[in-house]
Amino acid sequence: MPIINEARSARLSSPRRLLALVAKEPVLSLLLIALAFLQAFHPRPWTSLPGLVDWQTVLTLAGLLILTKALELSGTLTWFAHRVVHHVHSERSLAYWLVTLAAVLSTILTNDVALFVVVPLVLSLNELTPLPLKRLVIFIALAVNAGSILTPFGNPQNLFLWQISGVSFGGFVRALAPLCALMMAMLYAMTTVSFKTRPLDLSQDTVAQPVDRAFAGVAAVLFAAFVLLADSHHAGIGLIGVAGGFLIWRRDAVLKIDWLLLLIFVFMFIVLRSVAALPWVRETIEHIGLDTPLRAYAAGMVLSQGISNVPAAIMLAEFTKDWRALAFGVSVGGFGIAIGSLANLIAVRLAKRRGMWSQFHGFSIPFWIVGGMIGGWVLSHF
Template identity: 25%
Template structure:
């Protein structure tokens, strides 16, 4: 209900209203509200927003888009490259990172290739949510499963259980989007007609942002190597985010303009979400629902994860459910079902994944958006298919 009469509400305004309501009504104390805000997440997102804004402002992002997708000749091929490209990248880089960088990229592609912006926004959202399932660093809840369970060699464990169903699930996303949007497509892409002139590149900022991307890739690679060798994550995500942003902050003459232009509204959304979710958490309502649910059945874990993640953030849900599975004697397969279910829950509704919110906020700042119903029209059937894929691949026929 973001449109009420003449009034239109942004997602961050709705979430902020919820947070203010629980504070005013005394559902959470101000000190507890401050403590509930996850500083690690806020710092990481801030760093990634700085890198993303510098990428867009320098013109290097447009150049990357042209290079990455220049081989696509038809809309179906471009859709395939977007889904599998971003999907596989999200297993190596946190999906929120790709949401920040990818949104302006796919919007530029939509304009240049005369494709519906909603199509490529949905493709990006489903790709980075689904692709992040296959890795312990693809999203925060996977990382929590790997760390809280004491899992050895988490990259190997996640890949051996979830890589195949994730690839199949990305294929399902391509098929469903192709089916819903195939009408009106031309057989070939018109890459130039109607395209705006390429933005004037800032060579100095481009050089700096390349350094930022190099830092991001090197530190993420170090985390992957450390996990394979020691089974632990070496570098915390806030450190990676800030390290990637530092070249822009320290050396760019446009640092002030970049800092003014980053998506502060989304940071407000996350701070408000942490406060609201903490208030919900303290009621104990969802803990009682999760505690009475079966935790030894893969289908039940998948279903419970998807349903409850629509009402509370999937990260606190996983924090609750992981010890329940371990206490019930559930092994690796059940933990993988928890990781998969809590992640693909983001394909049901916009609020099911933080990366969805980032995409919508970024798109709305550029004049595009997706409604809840537009998202669910494709997200619900896609999620049902993906649940079947993960259930079968995790040993349930």
């Protein structure tokens, strides 16, 4: 009897674990609820749903998650971050370094990964000397959103828009470079007036940061190879090689990635493209009209404030082929209200400090307003 009861409780606990896991991910929960409503009131054949997913984007994201996890596990990123801060001697110079570090890392490793490197670094430095921690984390969040504009790998919406645009890696960078440069210039100006020149002593940061050089070297080489394959629209081949190689050699680089993020992306495509296909949604957006670059830009910038910039990019791409205007809009849309970019929510969550939301919006909303005007001007003149 005890054995039977244990087996029965194990069967019952599996659905409970699944529900608990879903409950911890509000984005996934909302997507599943939305899909249930769509299938109840506007059903589509279940077998047609996988066809709504942009698998090239999902495969590319999976490969990047594995490679960035490998770099993280090698210790290279933490070692580099600690080496950087040894060159700062004031609160303002630390802010400059952290903004630069976060922005640069976000262009290569995506904005989320950059946060997981830089925010813990700030938390550890705060234990050595008092820092304006909340303000630094806010500016790091702004930095990863601004820096990630530059490359297709900077953030998930760029990755998606790059895949559907058909342009080369270099072509994408050239198209987004003016906006990135001006957003970063504005951020540096804000940093100058927001941080003091108060001296800092970080000389106690002497803990050795071990680096697995072989692991890091292989990850770097594979990263370059994967970029070339993704640029030629062969991300699937690259993913097979990267995942297969690490499963044989260092399987933790594959097993420890954010699998839920990939699942969320799959459901985002299914739900948002199903919503975009609804007659009243199509009629509404067609009535508004996204037939000019500025309208597509404004739509991405505003819609991101309600549903975040990744879903906004996926949904609006059904109504406009002007990928550059849309990229501009959802990039600027990452500022403003915190939900505009999931990176904002991650940064605040990592900081684990009360009272950050009002201070965050005190910086991000003015940045969104001014950035919106700058982005519109850049789109019209470059």
